[in-house]
Amino acid sequence: MQKPFLVIPTQVLEINQKYEGKAKIVERISEDLVRITYKDDLTAFDGVKKDQKQGKGMINLKISNLIYDFLKNKGIPTHFVKQENEKQIIAKYVKILPIEFVVRNIAAGSFVRRYGIEKGLKFDQPIFELFLKSDELHDPLITPDVAIKLGLIDKETFEKTRFYTLVINHYLKELFGRIGFDLVDFKLEFGIDNQGNILLADEITPDSIRLWLKGTQESFDKDVFREDKGDVLAAYKEVLRRLENIEIEKIKDPDFKITLNVRLKSGIVDAQGAVVKRALKRLGLDTIKDARIGKIIDLEFNGGNINDVLEKLDHAIEEFLINPLIENYEINFY
């Protein structure tokens, strides 16, 4: 299929090339590394509303670094390498996926407008959404089916990034819950590094998270700026102050589930399937072409470092859970 999108910005950055976004400047400094500069600019509504706040870039960098450091310790692979100075970090060069990954715990923002529901509605389960990264198209909502079939992301990468996103939601909810905020929603970006690893990239700051003071709808994020609700810099500073005084060790890991669908490879006669096929014919399914019987392996985990679990699991799948000579598998994360 021809790729119909012409408006998706190219994500390839040549060495020594710079890309200036709304809140950051990314400069590729070598084969594997970029320098990211946090700007003091604030923009909203697709860049229609603009302002600058002295010190905002520095605060955001500190907030993002704190959160990234915490997530890294929990086994989430990230692009962060080191901090260079107050406004700049060095990160791994990644090809950013042209999709934004959004999780919502409470209804707010575009979700409220799109579905006509009440702001502040709490969801029993986090809601996961994808948005196409495209300024020209105003970052529209996109379904996984469209994203996969247009080749913006492959199924395996999608499954893994969704899993990471939901794990990050768990951690951020716990993290902000401890310092008196409700995590309303947030946006993540992921990229693929030169070795093919999926890494959390971009930033996690009040520019990309919606935070309400616990039990209220009082914003401590970019909505303060969007909706002219007061001193945006003071709100960001308060988030940072609280984050700096948190006991991170007490935060619990999420429980999660991984499912493997195991199938006998197509070249191998499936004796059970052949019997079932004949039986289905007897039940009147004259057009039955083939029946094959596989197995499902459900694995439940009580926390654990995600990266560690996934690495060990990869090994266990290839070495033990499936026999690659005779079986194929698909993996799903919950």
Add this chain to the structure above:
Amino acid sequence: MVKAMVKIGVLRYPGTNNEIETIKALRSMNAEAILIPHFEAEKIYEMDGIYIAGGFSYGDYLRPGAVVKTTETADKLKEHVSAGKPVLGVCNGFQILVELNLLPGALVKNTSTRFISKWVNTKIVAKKGFLSNLFSEILYLPIAHYSGRFYIDDEGLNRIITNKQVVLQYSNNKGEISSESNPNGSISNIAGVTNEKGNVVGMMPHPERSYQSFHRSNHGGKIIQAFLEEAKC
């Protein structure tokens, strides 16, 4: 000087059920047969040869033989094999050896979807390894299995044929190998294979059930003898 008896370890996992008859058969041929339960893996080091007995190790859960991969015996067996000492895996023992990648291929459910328990003719086609002295012999042996269909992809089949790793094939009583004499759907009627070195042999038929006068044949005794000869070296 009295030569010390050859020491054969008979591996037993939870679910193994052929270990007693295997030990009996080995002792009847003057071997010192020693039971090695899965929790005494280090005993493998003291053995001249290892016989992996049949049955249903770990209930055949996941895939026959698969769970053995996660046990301590797996590493010890691999060391035993790299030292050049012989291993004979029968039935579930064969399944264990392919799962451990000590032998090529895989063993999947019989095409009939039935447990097959009967006597079959087999032909020794071994050109290397400890069965090669029996080359071209037709042996009448019992099989008893549900997942005994030998499978390997085309590339693998070419490789084991080129490397002379096929040692036993299902045949008729004249030694002719055709689909009529294939009891379970195995690729190329393969009933047993060896590794590249020739010191590991796996087979679906049970030689330990075919050596006494009251057995329908005593041909299995020849296989055990060949294995013991190798272990003495």
